[in-house]
Amino acid sequence: MRPSLRLLDAALIERILAEARDLLDSLGVEVHNPALLETLAGHGARVDRATARAHLGAALVDRALASAPREFRLHDALGRETHHFGAGQVSFTPGSAAIHILDGETGQMRAPVTADYIRYVKVVSGLPHLASQSTAFIPADVPSRISDSYRLFLSLLYGEKPVVTGAFTIEAFELMKDLQLAVRGTGEALREKPLAIFSCCPTAPLKWSDVTSQNVVDCATWGIPVEFISMPLSGFMAPVTLVGSLVQHAAETLSGVVISQITRPGAPVLWGGSPAIFDLRYETTPMGAVETMMMDCAYSEIGHSLGLPTQAYIALSDAKALDAQAGLETGIGATLAALSGIDSVSGPGMLDFESCQSLEKLVVDDEICAMTQRLVRGIEPKDDFPARPLFEELLREKHLLIARHTRRHLRSEIAFPGPVIDRANRARWLEEGGLTLGQRARREVARLIEAWQPSALGDGVKRELVRRMEGEARRHGMDALPEREA
């Protein structure tokens, strides 16, 4: 039996969806994108051009839900399948688009640069429980206009894992798509084997900006998977009750599904989000709050009830350092996410309200991911019945260390953690330097960077990536890209 968590019963899910559909029909959704408004009108939405509102009726929503794929796959830069969304797997990806990096040497948060990003890709390439990279932070040493595409460029140049990313402007999408085309060769090949997922955000309450709605349209056109990131802030930009916030999340996400599916039926989507409560005391959006995590798990249940694969910003922390708070918030989030069966979990490495990435935290979080993945494999009988023969062996031999049963099941039954998790006795721990978690994590980061092997992507493709990125940099007044190490 696969262990699972349920927060909503079927009747409540049905009611939340019915209320969300009513909002879309009666109040509508604001769409600041005139061309898209016309497309919506063409598909039967009632559009008020003066207020930029599109009222989405039941038929339109139903059609969109019917054409949205129940499952889809993601492939790495070399074309190997890495993810099968909708097949019940839980995969983890680093939290994306941080503003700062926590410097492992100084313990200070600072603006990241190209060298940090390359180190990040090297680390993530070696972490076994993170199935994809994300464009985890924004290097500050290139012109800001290209900094969103530049991180995708570095990810594709140095890493093989597929990428969870997003564009900050309408224009940036073009290059970000071209970089993927450089890897896959043709649009058809990219559509067949998607390489990246784009985050696209509605704005609470019930609104789509020109940038993010156009990003949805462009992704659907090219067959690039989208994760919708609706962000109701309970008690501020959304009802304070979790159910009320879930109604808003469902309405905003359904509207995203409609935009995607009228652009191209069958375009791959993840029912995603990053809702949060609003902490009135500090004016912040805590991702580590238990109510935030409850909303994530609950909307994932709603997405699954519609047959869609899901995503959430969970398994991250609001702490400012790699401390106990970072561990507990990330650990609880990852556990709940895995038990809820969230298909794509965005979060590892992230601190400070989605605004700071830490390489050291990333290696610790990789261990958390490993534990939760073990957890959801559950407890299954494996050559355990009848029990008597094995116990006869144990009584006879006085141990089972080399028993056939042990040898057969040891590695699959017990997930041994990597070096950042301390399981030595105290004497051995002291003998090995008495290192703290932070020190062990730093050492592991250094080891992973040292062990990194260049991406096996062909040199011709890499040259093409560089050519396209340099061309874009020149257009924005930068003659040469920052120095890059091998």
Added chain:
Amino acid sequence: MDILKEIAASLERGEDDRVAGLVRQALEERCAPLDILNRGLIAGMDVVGEQFRKREIFLPDVLIAARGMYAGLDLLKPLLAQEGVPSAGRIVLGSVRGDLHDIGKNLVAIMLKGAGFDVLDLGADVPAQRFVDAAQEHGATVIGLSALLTTTMPVMKEVVELVRARGLAGRVKVIVGGAPVSEAWAREIGADAHGYDAANAVERVRALVAAGA
């Protein structure tokens, strides 16, 4: 209790629906409108602001008090026509071009209004020139800029440069804020102040105005 103290106390207690009635009563008792404003409404809001800064009360408490204050102020406005309703200062505010994040900016606007500032909120995705045009057109002495994306922070620099280019430096001050924005960034681009949250923004704007913006 003296009626003016009663007005202040009702703001502090969050009894916003009592404020208009008490202001009316004060006027009937022939209190001077300016006294009602200063010793009743503003005195009460000062206490509320202080409690908020000390985190003794939460944002909604401030908003409720502000609603009460505006209900009272509406009654006083016609009577203060000669003196004019004193304003703590006029500020033009917005999220910079390319940035659609406006939640933090909205909070800053709410708090500034609550503290008695005249706030002209230009919304989100506002180009540099519109900030400076609006400040000139409406005689604002402070421009407030919010950015949440590292990619939109450079627009803040454009605004500072435009303020200088139009010869307004010193007369129009610029305050910046938002998650990626720091004191160091404010210094680097030549902005006059940085605010790290809404209450802090009010303090910094007050200081800018007091320093003769």
